[in-house]
Amino acid sequence: MELQKRLVEPFHFSGNHVGCLLIHGFSGSPSEMRLLGECLAKLGWTVHGIRLSGHGTTPEEMAKTRWEDWTKDAVAGVAELRKTCDTVIGVGLSMGGLLALHLATLGLLDGIVTLNAPMVLADRRTRYAKLIRPFITFIGKPKSHRVASAPESIPERFVYERIPVDGLVSLNRGIRQVRSKLSSITCPALLMQSRKDFTVNPVSVQIIHEQIKHVNPIVHYWEKSGHILTLGREREEVALKVHEFLQKFTTETSV
Template sequence: MTAAKVIPGAESFFLPGNSIGILICHGFNGTPQSVRYLGDNLAVKGYTVYAPRLKGHGTDELDMETSHYQDWVHDVETAYAKLKQTCTYVFAIGQSMGGALVLDLATKVPCEGILTINAALQVPEYEIYRNQSVPRFIPEGEPDVKDDTVTEITYDQVPSKAINQLLDIMEHTSQQLENISCPILLFHSPEDHVVPARCSNQIYDTVLSLDKELIALENSYHVASLDYDKDQIIEQANRFIQIHSKKATIAS
């Protein structure tokens, strides 16, 4: 079977830099394009940055239909392993479903810190499709971005099978939060039309991390990595990474 062709601009990207690695994971129906601005600007600060393209994303809907959430978990774990080949420390950033995936990662490997952007533990609009296979494809609206000049690479429709995989990984991660103890920085948009803000509050209240922060993105909707607060995300992420990489160096 011929592999699905990747949409131009939706490819994974790897930006070599210093011994501090940053894994950036996009969300459901997104691609690395949605986090490219973050990646490029963090790489400018010297970090090694890797944003993998999750299986079934950035190609076509039929490719997504055959993807399982364990494929996405594997993609993130493989990306972490790639960074560890050259980096002493690794931080993981995840947007939306990517947030759920990096939280899951933190229960399995030693991360110096986790950063989430509107991490998805629930998507109310999708709940009616739980355990449903019809309709086969669900129409998707425009990406939830306040800045109307922004374009995001997404599918116009997503398979109901893939939606159920998203529901499964969110449920799985929700059950794992008490196993997370690394430093964590949570970005959330109070006006998010996809993921309720209470998801970030749930993470903050449940993880065992002694060092945790919750930052509101007042001028962005769900896809905040492309929205008006994207530079604030970069500034605060850099601060967090600098603090905790230095702490890790002292501890070692």
């Protein structure tokens, strides 16, 4: 129980004037982002890892929440960082990356880092969530997704194995909304995508790049990692890539 509590708790590390808002994925928890956050904090950056509503508790609790709740959580995270940082960068995994893109469309961020942000989900069945909603409340994650990520994941991660269908319907709506507004993004961006992603179709990063190419986004593919880039085989290199991007936003010599 104590381990679970630690995994799902939000976290904050004080550092320099550049704040990193770390946002976990759909049905996940802050445990997906903690290692990255600890690494960035050691390098001098301010880090704020949030927990999205309904996450880190039970699938039943998540079923009560929607895209609108998660966007409010993300906006609140930016506001918290703005109290001490004059620059805020959104760093999001999967749906967390989608939320970072959403914040950027609102002009709330100075930069974004997306890790396997979804524009197209790999499992075609997810597109029909609205049709099955009257008949099914929860669906299990495809076994292939769990097996594919297991060899490269660390044990300390809290994630739901059952997904509320209402939440999936809401996620699909969020994807459509963000995709329609991508061209309004004006801040620098680092877009990262795993080649072996069985959750998000890798074509997603190409769609994002095409819509925000006016900001000259950096696109980086990872060859050995699965969907959870922050806990995969290349997690240390991922952290260094984020650190490299963050250096564009500061003149401090201590970082």
